[in-house]
Amino acid sequence: MRTRTRPRTTVLAAAGIAAALSLAAVTPALAGGDSARGTSAAGHARVAQDRGGDPRDVTSRVADFYGGYIDAVYDLEDPAAARAAEAARAFHLSAAAQKKVAAYEEKEHADGILFAQNVPVKWKVSADGTGAGHADTLVTLTWSDGPDPQVTQIAVRSDLTTRKITDLTPVE
DSSP states (O other): OOOOOOOHHHHHHHHHHHHHHHHHHHHHHHHTOHHHHTBOTTSOBOOOOOOOOOTTOHHHHHHHHHHHHHHHHHTTTSHHHHHHHHHHHHHHBOHHHHHHHHHHHHHHSSBTTTTBSSOOSEEEEEEEEEETTEEEEEEEEEOOOSSSOOEEEEEEEEETTTOOEEEEEEEO
């Protein structure tokens, strides 16, 4: 049986084309050009926002909760959003924390997770220490854009064993 071989020039040409394409893709990143910064067609710079998490880490879980919860209440016109917000509360909050949130909402007529009647435009979660079987997390909520945005903070306590949020308190 005779095998068919490609002419040497075809193989070299293919290798040259592959190398040129690779170099064209890598050169802007190495040079720090617009492609490396992620500039869109409209010319607006995009910032890479890699996100991650660890289901064993309570700070990651608090961040996941607040991110998902805020997304859901921000989009309440979507019929699934209210169900998603309730499911997030049921999953991430201990029974005692759920009762505390409900009592706050009954009394203040405001959201007991955000401690407000509206929805923040940004959020940030930071670890704030551990001890005696719990972890403390600080949630920073930003309520407006611009040079002087309004910011509030919530102290969140989680159980290290169950990873459930056991307490939420606005920071004065």
